Amino acid sequence: MLLSNLKFGAFLTYVPKKEEYKGFIQTLKQDKVLPNSGITICERIAKEVKEKLSNNPKFSEFFGSDVYLVPVPKSSLMKPGMLWVSKRLAEEFSKLDMGKVFDCLERKIQVTKSSLAEPKNRPKPIDHYNSIIVKKCLEEPKKIVLIDDVITRGATLLGCATRLKEAFPDASIKAFVAVQSMNDKNFKKIEDPYTSYITLSNDNCSTNR
Amino acid sequence: MERLMLNELIGPLNDIEKKSAPPYVYIEGNRNLMFDGPRVSIVGSRKASLVGIDNSILLAKALVKKGVIVVSGLAEGIDTAAHKTAIKEGGKTIAVLGTPLDTCYPAENSKLQEELTKKHLVISQFPLKLPTQRGNFPMRNRTMALISHTTIIVEASDTSGSLHQGWEALRLGRPLFILESVVNNKKLTWPKEMIKYGAIVLSTKNLKPLFDVLPTSDILVNLDVAF
Numbered sequence: 001m002l003l004s005n006l007k008f009g010a011f012l013t014y015v016p017k018k019e020e021y022k023g024f025i026q027t028l029k030q031d032k033v034l035p036n037s038g039i040t041i042c043e044r045i046a047k048e049v050k051e052k053l054s055n056n057p058k059f060s061e062f063f064g065s066d067v068y069l070v071p072v073p074k075s076s077l078m079k080p081g082m083l084w085v086s087k088r089l090a091e092e093f094s095k096l097d098m099g100k101v102f103d104c105l106e107r108k109i110q111v112t113k114s115s116l117a118e119p120k121n122r123p124k125p126i127d128h129y130n131s132i133i134v135k136k137c138l139e140e141p142k143k144i145v146l147i148d149d150v151i152t153r154g155a156t157l158l159g160c161a162t163r164l165k166e167a168f169p170d171a172s173i174k175a176f177v178a179v180q181s182m183n184d185k186n187f188k189k190i191e192d193p194y195t196s197y198i199t200l201s202n203d204n205c206s207t208n209r
Numbered sequence: 210m211e212r213l214m215l216n217e218l219i220g221p222l223n224d225i226e227k228k229s230a231p232p233y234v235y236i237e238g239n240r241n242l243m244f245d246g247p248r249v250s251i252v253g254s255r256k257a258s259l260v261g262i263d264n265s266i267l268l269a270k271a272l273v274k275k276g277v278i279v280v281s282g283l284a285e286g287i288d289t290a291a292h293k294t295a296i297k298e299g300g301k302t303i304a305v306l307g308t309p310l311d312t313c314y315p316a317e318n319s320k321l322q323e324e325l326t327k328k329h330l331v332i333s334q335f336p337l338k339l340p341t342q343r344g345n346f347p348m349r350n351r352t353m354a355l356i357s358h359t360t361i362i363v364e365a366s367d368t369s370g371s372l373h374q375g376w377e378a379l380r381l382g383r384p385l386f387i388l389e390s391v392v393n394n395k396k397l398t399w400p401k402e403m404i405k406y407g408a409i410v411l412s413t414k415n416l417k418p419l420f421d422v423l424p425t426s427d428i429l430v431n432l433d434v435a436f
Contacts, residue, residue, distance in 0.1 A: 023424045026358075030382045033221035040223050076407035083225045083382035110405045116418060 002125050003162045005199045006173065008209070009062050010151060010180035011049050013192040016115075017185060024190070028149055028178065031088050042085065045178050046092030048191075054098070058195050062176045067099035068141035072148040072160055072175075073107035073132055075114070075123070089178055090147040099145060104135050104167075105160055114152055125200060125207060128159025134167040141168055146175040154198030154207045180209075210237045210310055210337075218243055218332075219356060225381060229351045231334035235310050238330035242278055242301050247423040250280040250353050252371040253287030253363035261364035264388055264413055265290035268361060271416055273300030277423065280305060280357045282349060283322060283331075285315050287363045287371075292321060296329070305356060306333040307349040308341045332356065350374035354381060358424055361386045361411065367399055375399075379406050384422040386411035 014021040031040045039047075053059040071087035078084060090101045109131040111123040123131075146160055157175045164173050180194065198209045215230045216222055218240075222230055251268050253261055265287045269279050272295075279295035281288040283304040295302035304325050306314075310333045313319040325331050334352050335345060350370055354360055354377035362385070365371040378385040385408045392400040392410050404410065411419055 022421070026422065026424050031223050031225070033223050035220055038221060074407065077405050079380070079406065081225075081228070082380045082406075085382065110407075113407075113409075116409060 001162075002129060002200055003158060003165055003173075005197045006154070006158055006161045006175055007195065007197050008151065008154065008157065008175040008177060009053075009059055009193070009195045010177045011045060011053065011193055012179040012190050013182050013187065013194065014179055014190065015183065015185060015187050016181050017183070025150065025179070029085060031083060031085055040088070042088040042092045042178075046089065046096055046098070049093070050096045050098060052191075053193055056193065059193065062145050062174060063093065063098035064143070065097060065099070067143045067145050068102035068139070068171075069093055069099040069145055069147050070102050070104060070160070070164065072146050072156055073105050075107070075112065075156075076110045077107055085149040086147050089149060093147065102137075102139065102141060102144070104137055104139075105163065106133055106135055107131055108133055114155070122153070123155060125155045125158040125162070128156045129162050130159075132160060132163050134163050141171050144168065144171045144173045146173070148175065148177045150179045150181060151175075151177040151198075151209070152181050154209050158198055158200060158207055210235055211240070215352075215355070226355060229348075229377065230355055231348070231352055233334070233336075234352070235333050235336065236330060237310050237326045239301075239328065240330065242303060242330045245301055246276045246278050247359070248278045248280050248303065248357045249419075249423070250357040250360040250374065251287065251291035251363060252281060252350070252353070252360065252374055253365050254369055254371070255284050255286040255288075257286035257290070257364050260390060261287055262290045264390065265363050266294045267413055268363065268416075269294035269300070270298050273298040275420060275423070278303055280353060282307065282346075282353060283314075283318055283325075285317070289318060289321065292325065296324065301329055303330045303332060303356070305349055305353040306331060306335070307346040309333055309335040309337045309339050311337045312341060314341060346370045347373040351377040354378040354383065357383070359384045359386065359419065359422060361388065361419070362391065363388050364391055365397075365399070367397055372399055372403075375403055375408065376406075379403065379408065384409060384419075386419055388413065 069090040281291040350373040
């Protein structure tokens with residue numbers, strides 16, 4: 001049974017259809033070093049979030065020394081040493097004492113990349129749930145925050161959160177993403193801290209946020 | 210000829226990028242090409258089929274039209290077709306060699322290498338006079354993946370050197386495209402394996418997915434001041 005909703009926070013917002021945002025997302029997806037500051041974009045985002053959101057009451061529940069930061073698996077399978085941006089973000093948050101990295105989810109079956117698929121062919125929450133496992137571990141976290149680079153509809157997060165709830169029924173589960181996508185072409189700001197809920201539709205096939 | 214640290218050529222590197230980056234590269238030609246537009250590698254078999262050569266030509270033409278710099282390895286077959294087409298179409302091209310700059314392999318491409326040196330850009334991670342060994346070529350392919358924003362594998366057997374480049378692109382988180390014709394070849398096992406790890410199938414009839422992932426020019430600088 002899939003979770004029906006999940007609270008999430010986002011720091012930045014982008015509009016996929018706008019040309020000027022295209023490079024921004026690729027920079028994040030490759031964790032590029034920013035030439036002016038000499039640090040990677042994941043490092044920069046973590047520092048900005050720490051500085052700007054740690055005293056914001058809306059975001060205080062997402063971070064803290066007792067929070068387990070769980071990186072969200074990519075849509076494809078992973079080999080050791082491959083760049084995994086969600087984990088890079090979790091590591092950078094952890095370096096700033098915003099939680100500890102808990103790498104407990106693994107994608108066992110590759111799913112279609114949402115950004116490349118027609119909306120009707122995008123993987124559903126159940127597809128993510130069925131393709132991800134919780135790795136065996138001895139830890140029993142009480143507060144879990146899923147960490148991801150980009151949220152489009154939230155299907156991946158809902159599939160992951162359901163898996164985690166099964167494995168850790170007593171834990172509170174939320175999600176924090178670096179960037180949320182938006183379809184409003186008039187949207188101009190990049191920095192736009194935001195919290196909301198991902199909710200499962202009545203037919204269990206889609207999500208709203 | 211200039212000797213540069215790789216970050217002087219392509220900008221600062223993250224830890225994943227540093228792992229297989231050569232300490233230095235030797236370059237000859239127009240260094241400004243590195244800033245002239247997105248760089249896309251077209252790579253594949255030396256003993257290419259006619260369809261493979263046609264596809265290499267088609268891709269190079271389409272990329273030049275979009276202002277993309279065509280990157281390849283100066284090998285015979287797919288690479289040579291990509292370089293020559295980029296030149297013919299009035300575009301720019303970069304060769305990343307598996308030999309030092311003072312050597313040409315294959316020897317038949319010496320005139321092409323000379324032209325690239327004069328009007329385009331040739332890059333090697335191997336110091337002059339260094340004897341060429343088989344292991345140089347996979348190293349070159351990994352460097353080519355790092356230099357390119359995106360890689361396209363046009364045609365390759367299960368033992369092709371291009372596969373090193375494909376896996377490296379995936380490791381770096383760079384978009385990797387495999388032509389549909391290769392994916393449909395039931396004799397090959399590598400395309401299905403790479404797709405599981407994130408490679409994208411590309412049809413020559415629809416290059417939009419490729420153009421969608423090409424970076425815009427000054428985004429890094431803009432991003433630094435975005436916050």
